[in-house]
Amino acid sequence: MPKPVQGSGSSSRGRPKEWTLSLVLEDDLRPLGNFALFDRPTTVRKRMAFVALALGRMTSGTLVYVNTADSAERVAAQIYDGLRGEEQTEDSDLNDLSDFCEKMIHPKYQLVHLVKRGVAFHYGNMPSILREEIERLFTIGKIRFLVSTSTLIEGVNLACRTIVIRGPKKGIGRDMSPQDFWNLAGRAGRWGADFYGNIVCVDVSKKDVWPDGLPQKTAYPIKRETDQVVDQFESLAEYLAKRIDMKTDQVDYKLEHVAAYLMSWQYREGSLEQAPPIKKASKAVAEKLDELIKSSLEKIDIAQDIVDANPGISIVALQRLKTYFENYDSDPKSLLPIPPEDDDSVNKFVFIFDIINLTLAPVFSPEVRVLPCALTTWDWMRGRTLGQMIAGRLRREREKPKYQTDEELPYAKLIRETMASVEEIARFLAPKYLGAYLSVLKQHFGEKGISDQFPEELTYDLFLEFGVSTRTLLSLIGMGLSRTSSIELSDFFGRTDLSEAEILERLETGEWESLNLPALVKREIRGVVQRKILEKSLTSDLEEQ
Amino acid sequence: MAKAQPVEIGEIKFPRKGDALKYLQSMLNSYRFEERVSDDDQTFLLNALNHHPDGKEKLGVGLDYFFVRRADYGTKCFWIKRLDGSVERFSYKHCVP
Numbered sequence: 001m002p003k004p005v006q007g008s009g010s011s012s013r014g015r016p017k018e019w020t021l022s023l024v025l026e027d028d029l030r031p032l033g034n035f036a037l038f039d040r041p042t043t044v045r046k047r048m049a050f051v052a053l054a055l056g057r058m059t060s061g062t063l064v065y066v067n068t069a070d071s072a073e074r075v076a077a078q079i080y081d082g083l084r085g086e087e088q089t090e091d092s093d094l095n096d097l098s099d100f101c102e103k104m105i106h107p108k109y110q111l112v113h114l115v116k117r118g119v120a121f122h123y124g125n126m127p128s129i130l131r132e133e134i135e136r137l138f139t140i141g142k143i144r145f146l147v148s149t150s151t152l153i154e155g156v157n158l159a160c161r162t163i164v165i166r167g168p169k170k171g172i173g174r175d176m177s178p179q180d181f182w183n184l185a186g187r188a189g190r191w192g193a194d195f196y197g198n199i200v201c202v203d204v205s206k207k208d209v210w211p212d213g214l215p216q217k218t219a220y221p222i223k224r225e226t227d228q229v230v231d232q233f234e235s236l237a238e239y240l241a242k243r244i245d246m247k248t249d250q251v252d253y254k255l256e257h258v259a260a261y262l263m264s265w266q267y268r269e270g271s272l273e274q275a276p277p278i279k280k281a282s283k284a285v286a287e288k289l290d291e292l293i294k295s296s297l298e299k300i301d302i303a304q305d306i307v308d309a310n311p312g313i314s315i316v317a318l319q320r321l322k323t324y325f326e327n328y329d330s331d332p333k334s335l336l337p338i339p340p341e342d343d344d345s346v347n348k349f350v351f352i353f354d355i356i357n358l359t360l361a362p363v364f365s366p367e368v369r370v371l372p373c374a375l376t377t378w379d380w381m382r383g384r385t386l387g388q389m390i391a392g393r394l395r396r397e398r399e400k401p402k403y404q405t406d407e408e409l410p411y412a413k414l415i416r417e418t419m420a421s422v423e424e425i426a427r428f429l430a431p432k433y434l435g436a437y438l439s440v441l442k443q444h445f446g447e448k449g450i451s452d453q454f455p456e457e458l459t460y461d462l463f464l465e466f467g468v469s470t471r472t473l474l475s476l477i478g479m480g481l482s483r484t485s486s487i488e489l490s491d492f493f494g495r496t497d498l499s500e501a502e503i504l505e506r507l508e509t510g511e512w513e514s515l516n517l518p519a520l521v522k523r524e525i526r527g528v529v530q531r532k533i534l535e536k537s538l539t540s541d542l543e544e545q
Numbered sequence: 546m547a548k549a550q551p552v553e554i555g556e557i558k559f560p561r562k563g564d565a566l567k568y569l570q571s572m573l574n575s576y577r578f579e580e581r582v583s584d585d586d587q588t589f590l591l592n593a594l595n596h597h598p599d600g601k602e603k604l605g606v607g608l609d610y611f612f613v614r615r616a617d618y619g620t621k622c623f624w625i626k627r628l629d630g631s632v633e634r635f636s637y638k639h640c641v642p
Contacts, residue, residue: 249577324579329630350615354578367578371619 049078060141061161340382380426555592
């Protein structure tokens, strides 16, 4: 069983470049020795970078944990600078990754040069093909320094030799819980044959950095959020009583989550009696909540399957959307989205997002953001690549009078923001809320007796989820290719309605190998083709038997 | 310099023209896109529309209700829903004499 060793680094008084590494025991720090930083760590970020360099220069597998994507990029740049002259120009994996970033993201994306010295950063909103390749190269030791944000707690499984960490937060402003700290720390020492891993906590004696000292390794009770809120019965009851008349921007997110859960439970089951968080409450509380919800549910006639398919959206909100449709007295067909190839498509998304903000939740807010959100969604759905979207964003920014020259553009920030809006808007909020919008609209068309006017082929939720709008692209993604590779490859197919079998027929010939595609994309296609051929032969073997 | 002229719209007296404009602007901003105007505000807006040079044409066959929707370049605007179902937008800035 690998066991992390917790060390702590801190500087000596008056000699900022000289640091002591101590081993953390029960309540004690035992000094292990000194190490020198190659320069004065004048900022917190430099401190992280220089400690990582001092301790990880001779090995691979050094993970630096920082709190924001911006810090990740800056600390990585400082580590890169400290490795001047150590370019790995011969390594084809690193060169391919650099080439991919240059062609598919932007020539000014920092990874283009960072990876050449075996340094990378990692955060949640990167496209998956890029993130997975960084993880792979870090695991085999070609990327030696990885600077990461809290995405590593949220599902990414990565082993390493040394973790450098300082006053960890989860996202912006929230202190990391001891459970999350140990989840992260547990990654140290799973590196191949290495038995022990090091966790280096920087500035451990500073109270403002580590307010509760180092997190202790004890069992922490986990409490469900719904239970916590049911405990605050008074505020929940008050909230439920007001909920039906609330505007979307008055919604309290913490209470809304529980209220929505309880309301849809009662709508489905007829009573709250068996709802898990209620079973633990007193009978009086259960009855009171039951009664409060009952009156809100009286006027609701949303189809059960729509409520079930949208667990994060309150039944009251769905009903408000339906009421909007019922009161809408222009042609109901004008409530439908327009396919992305049509010029009016963006304006229609703006209109629909306005309705979503008004009825479901103010997710595309403030109001000035509705248009940018609609543009991102539109670009995404019509299959623009991330690279094209970044180039578009940079072009629009460049037109603003505050930037006089190209150099003044904050490239790193704009590239990161474009990635974030793709992940958060196009891949998360838009499919979720547009999906709910369309299913309520479909019910409304049914009740008006005009179901035949609701287009059957309207698979917007699918288009949005995958960011494509043709059958060919959906097939490519269905075969297991990333969106990035799918879009690059589909450019070479004339038809937009190819099935998986038809695509595989074309790929099996190997002609695609000579296409002008980044090496990383080719590797992915090769893997998919091999797997599909194997699957096909296994299936036909089975059929013969 | 000329003394500021008070403005009267419906039952409300504004000391200056600018105050009336400010009142209408904050009314507009209190609504979200696609939201209907409340009954109280509707009464005031109808009075205001009397001062609009094209108010009569804008109202046409008569008002069903007011609502807020986007106009050119995504700007916020009051709209009229007429009794025959047609819609028309108007600028609140032209409603102050």
